[in-house]
Amino acid sequence: MKLTVVLASVREGRAGEAIARWFVTRANERGTFDVELADLKELNLPILNEPDHPRLKKYVHDSTKRWSAIVGGSDAFVFVTPEYNYTIPPALVNALDTVYHEWTYKPVGFVSYGGASGGMRSVQTAKLMVTGFKMMPMVEAVNIPFYTQLMENGVFKSNELHDKAVPVMLDELRRWSEALKTLRG
């Protein structure tokens, strides 16, 4: 079972990179999935530029074909996401919009970070959007409020709550990815 961790922030100096690296390390240690990082900054997807609706899969751009292969080859996802104005970053919205069937019947968990909210409002908006792809969003999540207090020289230093939340979310993701596999055919 392959888990793709999507790093949603593409800003210069983003905190998301340190948090995603921490999560990938922990997920690898847990061993529930084969884990890959999909960094939206590196992938540099153009703002949706395909002529046809993604449901038709008539992709003309190599960038879309690459993204389709990554998403289509995954059994589960974790979105590592900040909160921008109470919602998910535009790069994540765009990555979601760019393909369609590749997301369907797959579970998604969230590692969110921010100020007092720990990115929770962003996760709520993501949940609304992912159900349009027939994805299953996890209740179990890793929320990181006041993440700035946990950054040391660019490295994210988790606390006990985060450490405990990771395996709980991963185990639930695994359960759902097994169950949904039957729908994926």
Ligand SMILES: Cc1cc2nc3c(=O)[nH]c(=O)nc-3n(C[C@H](O)[C@H](O)[C@H](O)COP(=O)(O)O)c2cc1C
């Ligand atoms: C455009 C923008 C909007 C933001 N809105 C929120 C917000 O609604 N809630 C919040 O907790 N933090 C907000 N922040 C602060 C972010 O939590 C902080 O900048 C964080 O580092 C963003 O993640 P990143 O560095 O990985 O991009 C916002 C930051 C930006 C750049």
